[in-house]
Amino acid sequence: xxxxxxxxxxxxxxxxxxxxxAPAPRPTADDAVRFVDAAExxxxxxxxxxxRAGWVQANFITQDTEALSALAGERLIKATxxxxxxxxxxxxxxxxxxxxxxxxxxxxxxDLAAPADPAKxxxxxxxxxxxxxxYGRGRAVLPGAKDGLTFEDVNRRMASSRDPxxxxxxxxxxxxxxxxxxxxxxxxxxxxNEGAKELGFADTGAMWRSKYDMSxxxxxxxxxxxxxxxxxxxVALHTYARTKLREKYGDAVPASGPIPAHLxxxxxxxxxxxxxxxxxxxxxxxxxxxTKILETRKTDARGMVKYGEGFFISxxxxxxxxxxxxxxxxxxxxxxxxxxxxxxxxxxxxxxxSDIRIKMCIEPTAEDFxxxxxxxxxxxYQRAYAQQPPLFRESANDGFHEAIGDTIxxxxxxxxxKQLGLIAAEPPPAGDIGFLLDRALEKVAFLPFGLLxxxxxxxxxxxxxxxxxxxAAWWELKRKYQGVVPPEARSEADFDPGAKYxxxxxxxxxxxxxxxxxxxxxxxxxxxxxxCTEPLYRCSIYGNKEAGRRLNEMLQMGSSRPWPEALxxxxxxxxxxxxxILDYFAxxxxxxxxxxxxxxxxx
Ligand SMILES: [Zn+2]
Numbered sequence: 001x002x003x004x005x006x007x008x009x010x011x012x013x014x015x016x017x018x019x020x021x022a023p024a025p026r027p028t029a030d031d032a033v034r035f036v037d038a039a040e041x042x043x044x045x046x047x048x049x050x051x052r053a054g055w056v057q058a059n060f061i062t063q064d065t066e067a068l069s070a071l072a073g074e075r076l077i078k079a080t081x082x083x084x085x086x087x088x089x090x091x092x093x094x095x096x097x098x099x100x101x102x103x104x105x106x107x108x109x110x111d112l113a114a115p116a117d118p119a120k121x122x123x124x125x126x127x128x129x130x131x132x133x134x135y136g137r138g139r140a141v142l143p144g145a146k147d148g149l150t151f152e153d154v155n156r157r158m159a160s161s162r163d164p165x166x167x168x169x170x171x172x173x174x175x176x177x178x179x180x181x182x183x184x185x186x187x188x189x190x191x192x193n194e195g196a197k198e199l200g201f202a203d204t205g206a207m208w209r210s211k212y213d214m215s216x217x218x219x220x221x222x223x224x225x226x227x228x229x230x231x232x233x234x235v236a237l238h239t240y241a242r243t244k245l246r247e248k249y250g251d252a253v254p255a256s257g258p259i260p261a262h263l264x265x266x267x268x269x270x271x272x273x274x275x276x277x278x279x280x281x282x283x284x285x286x287x288x289x290x291t292k293i294l295e296t297r298k299t300d301a302r303g304m305v306k307y308g309e310g311f312f313i314s315x316x317x318x319x320x321x322x323x324x325x326x327x328x329x330x331x332x333x334x335x336x337x338x339x340x341x342x343x344x345x346x347x348x349x350x351x352x353x354s355d356i357r358i359k360m361c362i363e364p365t366a367e368d369f370x371x372x373x374x375x376x377x378x379x380x381y382q383r384a385y386a387q388q389p390p391l392f393r394e395s396a397n398d399g400f401h402e403a404i405g406d407t408i409x410x411x412x413x414x415x416x417x418k419q420l421g422l423i424a425a426e427p428p429p430a431g432d433i434g435f436l437l438d439r440a441l442e443k444v445a446f447l448p449f450g451l452l453x454x455x456x457x458x459x460x461x462x463x464x465x466x467x468x469x470x471x472a473a474w475w476e477l478k479r480k481y482q483g484v485v486p487p488e489a490r491s492e493a494d495f496d497p498g499a500k501y502x503x504x505x506x507x508x509x510x511x512x513x514x515x516x517x518x519x520x521x522x523x524x525x526x527x528x529x530x531x532c533t534e535p536l537y538r539c540s541i542y543g544n545k546e547a548g549r550r551l552n553e554m555l556q557m558g559s560s561r562p563w564p565e566a567l568x569x570x571x572x573x574x575x576x577x578x579x580x581i582l583d584y585f586a587x588x589x590x591x592x593x594x595x596x597x598x599x600x601x602x603x
Contacts, residue, residue, distance in 0.1 A: 002512075002537070005106065008545070010528060011570055016395050016454065019330055026093075027089055027090055027093055028093065029093060029094060029095045029096075029099070030344070031090070031093075032095045032099050033094050033099055033160075034088045034095075034096070035086065035087070035089075035090065035107075036099055036102045036103060036391075038451070039083045039086075039087075039102075039106055039391075040102070040389060040390045040391055041390075042083070043076070043079065043080065043083070043391070044078040044390040045389060046072075046075055046079050047073050047348075047390075048347065048348060049076075049305075050069075050072040050075070050076045051076070051345065051346075051347045051348075052072075052347060053065075053069040053071070053072035053073070053346060053518075054069050054073070054091055054357075055095060055266035055347060056069070056441065056509045057069035057358075058338060058339040058359060059338050059339075059345075059359065060330055060336055060337075060338070061336070061337040061338060061339065064227055067468055070526075072208070073472070074075055077110075078377035080106075080109055080110060081110065081114075083106050084106055084107050084109065085197075087103045087106045087107045088107070088199070090103055090110070094313050098264055098560075101392075101406070101560070102389070102391045102392075105391045105392070105559070106135060106391070107199070107215075108210060108211050109206065111506055111507070111508060112124070112128060112192050112195070112204070112506055113192060113195030113198065113199050113201075113207065113359070114190060114191070114195045115194040115195045115198060116195075120191055120194065120510040122544070123187075123191060124188060124191035124192055124195065125150070126264065127184050127188040127191070127404040127466075128188065130184060130455070130502055130574040131184055131185065131188065131498075131504035131505075131506075132263055132503065132505050132506075133182050133499070134177075134180065134507060135177065135501055137347075138151065138174075138177035138401050138499075139177075140170065140174040140176070140177065141152045141172035141173055141176075141426055142169050142170070143169060143173075144172050145256075145456065149170075149173070151174065151267075154170050154173070154174050155266070157170055158170050158171070158262075158265060158266060158267055159265055159266070159274040160274070162248070162278075163576060164249055164252055164262075164263065167262045167263060167487075168262055168487050168488070170262075170265065170267075171261070171262035171487055172487075173497055174485050175265055175494065175496050175499045176499075177497070177498065177499050178494070178495040178496055178498025178500075178503075178504075179493070179494055179495050181493075181495055181498040181504055182467070182495035183467075183524065184500065185470075185497075185498065185503070185504070186387040186467040186470075188506075189204070189210045189460055189461060192204045192246065192461075192506075193461060196341030196440070201464070202216070203461040203462050203463070204449070204461040204513065205454070205457060205458035205459075205460075205461035205464075206461075208458075208508045208510075209458070211371045211396055211397065211398065212563070213562035213563055213564065215395070220458070221515065222543055222575075222576065223451060223510065224253075226513075226517055226576060227447070227448070227451055227481070227580045228376050228576045229578035229579065229582070230444070230447055230517070230581055230582070232446055232589075233287050233440075233444055233581065233582060233585055234447055234448060235443075235483075235601060235602050236592040236593060236594065236596060236601075237440055237445065237603075238259070238483050238603070239375075239596045239599060239600075239601045239602070240256075240279070240412075240572065240592050240595055240596055241264070241279060241441075241577050242254075242258065242259050242276055243595075243596070243599055244279045245259060245263055245264075245275070245278065245279075246419035246555045247264060248278050255599075255600060256600035256602075256603065257603050258479050258482075258483045258484050258487075258603040259483060259485070259603075260484070260485060261478070261482075261484040261485065261486055261487060262487040263275075263487075264445075264484070265329065267499070268449060268500055269449070269478075269482060269484045270445070270446055270449040270450075271440040271442055271445060271446060272439070272442075272445040273438060273441045275441070276437070276438050278435070278442055279441070280434055280438075281433050281437065281591075282434060283431075284430075284431055284434025284435075284437070285431055285434065286427060286431050286434065286435060287414075287427030287428070287431050288414070288417075288423045290365075290366035290369060290417065290422065291364070291365045291366045291367075291425075292424075293422050293423065294364035294365065294369065295364050297422075298364075299364045300364070301330035301331045301362035301394070302325075303331060304362050304364065304368060304369060304372050305328075305330060305358070305362070305372055305376075307325065307369065307372065307373075307378040307420065308373045308377065309366075309373075310420075311373060311411070311416075311542055312376060312380050312407065312408075312548075313374075314542050314543040314544075314548075314600050315542075315543075315544065315545065315548025315551065316539065316545045316548035316549060316552070317380055317548060317552065320356070320376075320379070321356070322377070322432060323355055323356075323357075324356055324357055326359075327355070327357045328357040328358050329357075329358075329359040329361075330359065330360065330361075331362060332361035332363050333362060335509075338361070339359070340361035342358070342359070342360040342375055343360070343375070344357075344358050344373075344375040344376070344377075344378035344379045344382070345357045345358070345359065346379070346382035346383075346386075346393075348393070353386070354382055354383050354386035354451060354555040356382050356383055356498070357379075357380040358372075358375045358379065360372070360375060360389075369412070369527070370409045370412055373405075373409050373411075373412060373580075374405035374406060374409045375405065375406070375410075376405075377404045377406075377407065377408040378401060378405050379557065380404075381395060381400075381401060381404050381555050383554055384556040384558075385555060385556055385557065385559075386424075388391065388556075388557075388558040388559075388560050388599040389525040389560075392558040392559050392560040393558050393559075394558060394559045395559065396554070396558070396559055396561075396566035396567070397439075397514070397559070397563040398508070398512045398514075398564070399441060399509040399510075399512075399514025399515045399517075399518055400514075400515075400518065400563065401512075401515075402511065402512065402519075403513035403514070403515040403516075403522060404519075404522070404555070405519035406515060406516075406524070407519045407520040407522040407523050408569075410520075410537070411523070411526075411540040411541050412520060413537070413538055413539070413540040413544055414426045414427055414538075415538065415542075416540040416542045417461065419540075419542060419543065421532075432537070432538075433587065433588060433591050434538060435450060435537070436587060436588040437584060438472055439537070439584045439585075440585055440588055443516055443520075443581075444581070444585065446512070446516055447513065447516055447517075448482045448483075449481075449482055450482035450483045450509065450510070450513030451481055451503060451513045452478065452480075452482065452510045453497075453500065453503070453510075453532070454509045454510045455477055455481070455507035455524055456473060456474055456477050456497060456517055457503070457509075459473065460473075468492065468599075469492070470492065470495060470497065471490055471491065471494050471495060471496055471497075472492065473494050474496055474497050475490060475496070479603070482602040483602070484562035503599060515593055516577070516581075517578050517580075517581065518538075518567075518576060520580035520581040520583075520584050521537070521567075521570065521571055521573070521576065521577050521578075521580040522551075522570060522579075523536065523580065523584070524571075524580040524583060525530075525550070525571035525572065525573075525582070526541045526544075526547040526550060526551060526570070527541060527548045528548075529546050529550045530544035530546060531540075531544075531546075534585045535586075535587060536586075537585075537587075538584050551570065553569045554566050554567075554569040554570040557569065
């Protein structure tokens with residue numbers, strides 16, 4: 001479900017002597033423009049090269065394609081690092097706002113700043129790739145088993161198992177994957193902070209928070225504000241889930257207090273949709289089964305993608321180019337290994353034309369029907385900003401790309417399916433609470449999780465949390481925000497954050513929290529533009545040209561302007577607004593409040 005992120009954002013290596021050179025003459029504004037122009041061209045060429053290598057690697061997994069892809073990635077990272085360092089020369093030079101923004105983009109494009117000291121730089125690089133690889137190789141070894149399970153296997157079993165003993169064993173076995181990373185992570189934090197300080201940031205966390213067109217502190221405060229807005233809805237969902245899980249699991253789930261983290265159908269308790277069958281309201285049947293309908297109609301992979309394209313055409317977007325259909329991967333090949341995880345790509349040929357594609361092993365299921373719409377959201381975003389200079393060919397901030405894909409998916413309503421002729425009639429409103437509950441278990445349950453990953457890392461990078469309390473601080477945040485606790489006592493011998501990919505993978509996480517808030521704000525604004533007067537969750541913008549126009553106005557800006565301007569284009573608001581989630585789930589909240597009446601709330 002991810003847009004492909006190029007290694008551009010992976011690592012900053014400061015190479016060569018940093019301070020020993022003779023003072024250079026003070027650069028001029030013209031020098032800055034020349035530097036930016038050359039940097040853009042160089043980065044574009046290397047990005048195209050790395051994208052092509054990455055595409056081939058994901059479509060033909062062999063040792064050689066992996067080596068070639070890694071090589072192209074390293075080349076791009078090295079160039080970006082050099083340019084980020086060079087960009088520092090122009091600090092304080094009076095340049096145009098566009099040039100200033102491009103310099104800032106170059107300076108902020110990486111997630112890890114390595115120290116200038118070559119030995120330390122090599123060490124932090126080794127630690128970063130070592131932890132990433134350790135996670136990738138990670139296997140959950142169950143008691144008595146010889147072989148370990150991959151994460152996919154573990155997660156599949158956690159999704160369907162209702163046996164607390166098995167769930168506990170799976171949970172513990174996977175969390176053991178993090179333990180050996182503990183010392184490496186502590187060293188990694190020290191070194192990456194050194195690099196961030198050399199670039200003028202207080203620490204790595206502050207560097208990450210600097211990417212949002214506002215001060216790092218202001219950004220942190222914004223995230224707190226959004227959380228406070230959505231918290232009552234989350235607490236209501238938590239209270240209801242706890243009651244139902246207690247009916248199923250008895251005293252293993254307390255009547256009040258936090259929920260044991262292994263009983264929510266997901267390794268990190270970040271998505272609760274897998275326990276929907278335990279929580280479903282009576283008579284909540286959706287009234288139709290989209291998977292069955294697609295199967296019966298023998299909808300093939302291209303047909304699935306055609307539905308997605310049709311959605312965007314109905315909004316006024318041009319059809320996908322012929323190259324999309326020729327170059328995308330839609331089905332799992334029989335004769336070779338590919339990365340089937342769905343992704344959207346823009347290989348933008350060096351001539352500047354965008355070359356958008358998806359790579360996905362499509363099955364005729366309701367889930368893939370949604371995913372196709374989501375991935376094409378990325379592609380249409382990429383095509384809309386293709387006319388921007390290369391450094392602005394990205395979403396307004398890193399939360400926007402995922403939010404757009406999800407916004408489109410929110411328009412997959414029964415009404416839309418009826419317009420496509422996939423169902424004969426819209427189901428009666430009786431099933432709406434079931435639909436909303438299912439969606440809340442995905443979207444609302446995620447919110448505190450999306451927030452806390454970087455709450456933890458910000459504190460770690462800032463030195464507020466030290467290695468002596470890594471795990472305790474992690475669970476303190478899990479308890480505070482999610483209201484979950486580990487199924488058994490944990491200690492500082494464990495390193496539970498390491499069992500979540502984005503920590504060893506050093507991928508900032510707040511973007512996912514942002515995306516979960518923004519998508520509802522986008523959906524509400526577009527539904528209003530489309531003149532929808534129904535409850536928000538029943539609104540689809542399918543077929544509405546005005547909504548399409550508003551959407552396109554924002555998409556084509558890319559990241560050329562501060563994100564509040566992009567947000568304003570689409571929504572008329574300059575601030576992120578979590579009230580749209582509350583609007584969307586208002587009928588569910590009302591229903592939950594009735595169900596929860598008289599029960600202890602919160603933890
Ligand atoms: Zn995505």
